[in-house]
Amino acid sequence: MRMRSEAMTGMLPAMPLAVLFLFSFVVPLLVLIFLSLFRTPQFTEMGFDQYARFVGDGYNLKVLFDTLLLGVEVALIALVLAYPLGLAYVAAPPLGRTIITFLILLPLLTSSVVRTFAWIVILGREGIVNSAMLAFGLWDQPARLLYTWGGMVLALAQIQLPLMALPIINSLMRIDGNLTRAAEGLGASRFRILFTVILPLTLPGAIAGWLLVFAAAVTAFITQTLVGGGRIILMPLYIYQQAMGVQEWPFSAALSLIFTVAVIGIVAAVGAVSRRYMRGVDAA
Amino acid sequence: MTDKRGNDLALSGVNHWFGPTQALDGVSLRIDPGEMVALLGPSGCGKTTLLQIIAGFLQPTEGEVLLDGGRVDHIPANRRRVGMVFQNYALFPHLSVFENVAYGLRARKMPGAAIKAKVAEMLALVKMGHLADRLPSQLSGGQQQRVALARALAIEPGIVLLDEPFSALDKNLRLDMQIEIKGLLKGYGVTSIIVTHDQEEALSMADRIVVMNRGRIEQVGTPDILYDRPATLFVNQFIGHANFLQAALVAPRRVKLEAGIEIDLAEPAPQPVGSAVLVSIRPENIAISGTSAGPTIPVKVRITMPLGAADVIEAVTPNGETVKIHKTRSPASKPIASGTALALSVVDPTGIGIFAAPAGDPASTLHGP
Ligand SMILES: Nc1ncnc2c1ncn2[C@@H]1O[C@H](COP(=O)(O)OP(=O)(O)O)[C@@H](O)[C@H]1O
Numbered sequence: 001m002r003m004r005s006e007a008m009t010g011m012l013p014a015m016p017l018a019v020l021f022l023f024s025f026v027v028p029l030l031v032l033i034f035l036s037l038f039r040t041p042q043f044t045e046m047g048f049d050q051y052a053r054f055v056g057d058g059y060n061l062k063v064l065f066d067t068l069l070l071g072v073e074v075a076l077i078a079l080v081l082a083y084p085l086g087l088a089y090v091a092a093p094p095l096g097r098t099i100i101t102f103l104i105l106l107p108l109l110t111s112s113v114v115r116t117f118a119w120i121v122i123l124g125r126e127g128i129v130n131s132a133m134l135a136f137g138l139w140d141q142p143a144r145l146l147y148t149w150g151g152m153v154l155a156l157a158q159i160q161l162p163l164m165a166l167p168i169i170n171s172l173m174r175i176d177g178n179l180t181r182a183a184e185g186l187g188a189s190r191f192r193i194l195f196t197v198i199l200p201l202t203l204p205g206a207i208a209g210w211l212l213v214f215a216a217a218v219t220a221f222i223t224q225t226l227v228g229g230g231r232i233i234l235m236p237l238y239i240y241q242q243a244m245g246v247q248e249w250p251f252s253a254a255l256s257l258i259f260t261v262a263v264i265g266i267v268a269a270v271g272a273v274s275r276r277y278m279r280g281v282d283a284a
Numbered sequence: 285m286t287d288k289r290g291n292d293l294a295l296s297g298v299n300h301w302f303g304p305t306q307a308l309d310g311v312s313l314r315i316d317p318g319e320m321v322a323l324l325g326p327s328g329c330g331k332t333t334l335l336q337i338i339a340g341f342l343q344p345t346e347g348e349v350l351l352d353g354g355r356v357d358h359i360p361a362n363r364r365r366v367g368m369v370f371q372n373y374a375l376f377p378h379l380s381v382f383e384n385v386a387y388g389l390r391a392r393k394m395p396g397a398a399i400k401a402k403v404a405e406m407l408a409l410v411k412m413g414h415l416a417d418r419l420p421s422q423l424s425g426g427q428q429q430r431v432a433l434a435r436a437l438a439i440e441p442g443i444v445l446l447d448e449p450f451s452a453l454d455k456n457l458r459l460d461m462q463i464e465i466k467g468l469l470k471g472y473g474v475t476s477i478i479v480t481h482d483q484e485e486a487l488s489m490a491d492r493i494v495v496m497n498r499g500r501i502e503q504v505g506t507p508d509i510l511y512d513r514p515a516t517l518f519v520n521q522f523i524g525h526a527n528f529l530q531a532a533l534v535a536p537r538r539v540k541l542e543a544g545i546e547i548d549l550a551e552p553a554p555q556p557v558g559s560a561v562l563v564s565i566r567p568e569n570i571a572i573s574g575t576s577a578g579p580t581i582p583v584k585v586r587i588t589m590p591l592g593a594a595d596v597i598e599a600v601t602p603n604g605e606t607v608k609i610h611k612t613r614s615p616a617s618k619p620i621a622s623g624t625a626l627a628l629s630v631v632d633p634t635g636i637g638i639f640a641a642p643a644g645d646p647a648s649t650l651h652g653p
């Protein structure tokens with residue numbers, strides 16, 4: 001009895017978090033599942049019609065596929081941007097590190113609405129990129145950058161970059177300097193050291209970052225909608241339209257659940273595959 | 285395999301600064317092909333810095349590094365053909381034993397079949413062939429060290445540098461590995477430098493020992509020379525045990541100990557007559573004379589420590605200095621009790637070292653390792 005009460009007391013500090021988790025995650029999830037099992041928006045009968053409807057229409061599948069593709073592209077671009085940044089960070093003297101840290105953290109300190117509008121200013125018809133290209137005579141007419149797939153991918157990659165850069169920097173910092181020295185002493189070029197030592201040893205950080213950016217990008221409703229200008233329909237906007245626009249609550253609940261399962265599935269698959277390639281590298 | 289494998293190494297006037305700190309101060313040294321040299325000195329004296337300069341991971345602020353007579357101090361590490369075994373072994377954790385040893389061969393673009401053969405040869409040399417598929421984390425410390433050595437030797441270096449290679453091993457394994465690695469490197473004929481702060485390790489492994497202190501070389505010599513003829517007080521203190529007694533030089537070949545007696549020296553001391561000196565006498569050079577003729581120092585035993593083959597007796601002189609004496613044990617003898625009065629005499633005056641007394645209180649600064 002005594003042991004038991006002590007165990008209970010030990011759990012006490014975790015209780016608020018458990019309650020929060022219950023009400024902000026478990027309960028809404030159960031509500032969603034419940035809602036998705038109605039056959040009509042009038043909540044009359046129950047059945048799996050909403051799921052059949054999703055699978056039956058190619059448009060739904062395309063929206064889901066585009067959304068996941070967006071996540072993959074954004075995360076890959078962020079990955080490619082984050083490595084040079086991380087390598088510059090580790091190579092930099094203390095002052096340089098402070099500056100790079102500040103630059104990486106800056107986006108986290110502004111709201112995603114502000115960051116998104118900054119991208120609208122940059123990519124707009126009279127935005128910075130177009131003005132500069134026209135001024136230098138490189139383009140003879142403004143290009144459409146805003147409301148395009150490429151613009152959206154780029155903006156999301158920049159906005160989510162901290163989620164990629166921080167785990168990669170963490171992994172890079174943990175590499176023992178003697179390992180790169182050993183490689184150099186054995187005759188390896190910089191390039192070879194990067195590909196045979198640094199990249200494999202930072203794989204855990206890169207994968208953690210990749211998954212974070214992927215999950216953040218596919219669900220970035222505000223940025224997707226504003227930079228995409230509502231012309232590119234992706235899952236978050238689609239769910240919003242179905243729920244708030246046409247009041248199709250059961251269908252939007254089914255969409256939400258399918259989307260959630262798809263994202264979790266990709267995260268789990270990437271995690272499982274990457275673990276097979278991380279022999280000997282301790283996960284970050 | 286009778287061809288000369290080892291490089292000769294020459295350092296001349298090497299200085300190195302880390303910002304305002306001087307890590308190396310005028311280091312000059314010659315090492316012959318195939319020689320095994322120990323760099324011995326306390327932590328922070330610049331041993332690792334010197335190794336990194338030889339390997340090419342650091343460029344000396346000043347000075348020259350020559351391998352086989354050619355300057356290499358501006359050649360990057362990846363083109364020097366210097367083998368290095370790191371203090372923590374630095375095996376690539378994500379690569380198998382085989383791939384670790386193959387790393388330098390792949391970097392040199394050796395064909396696959398040749399790599400296989402060379403790695404097999406190296407792993408056989410260090411008796412690790414059966415564990416080629418393991419990851420470093422699945423090996424014991426001694427096994428990791430063998431792989432690190434095989435990896436370093438695989439690129440056929442002219443010189444191998446080992447930075448405190450045994451410090452991570454426990455004491456029993458350490459001696460085995462010392463014997464094994466010494467045999468291996470000697471048999472292989474490669475020039476090698478072993479960094480250590482452990483004097484026994486240096487004495488047991490090296491042909492010659494380089495004693496370093498605060499970025500400078502104090503003395504270079506064979507283990508015998510360093511022990512019997514230390515050039516500086518530091519070397520005398522660092523290698524082996526010694527008693528340091530305060531004295532005055534009363535004639536070029538005669539000192540008067542503050543503990544009472546006068547001793548005749550084998551050779552004239554370099555210090556001016558009348559100056560204060562420290563006299564170094566190794567514990568084994570002191571005899572307990574009982575009632576013998578000749579000058580003796582009267583002491584009182586403070587403590588007796590039975591350390592296996594010998595008893596180490598710590599005694600106090602009339603002027604309060606501490607003296608350690610080794611007394612060989614026999615089954616019949618009884619340990620000498622604390623408080624016993626003894627008379628001590630010097631066995632062999634050639635084994636006495638005379639050094640200028642350092643400024644300050646010598647007793648507090650001089651009881652080294
Ligand atoms: N990267 C560095 N930056 C600044 N000071 C250093 C650096 N590496 C070594 N030092 C200093 O140089 C001196 C010699 O260091 P080191 O060569 O590592 O000594 P040892 O290997 O003999 O213990 C020490 O005082 C150490 O603090």
Ligand SMILES: [Mg+2]
Binds near residue numbers: 331332333
């Ligand atoms: Mg060191």
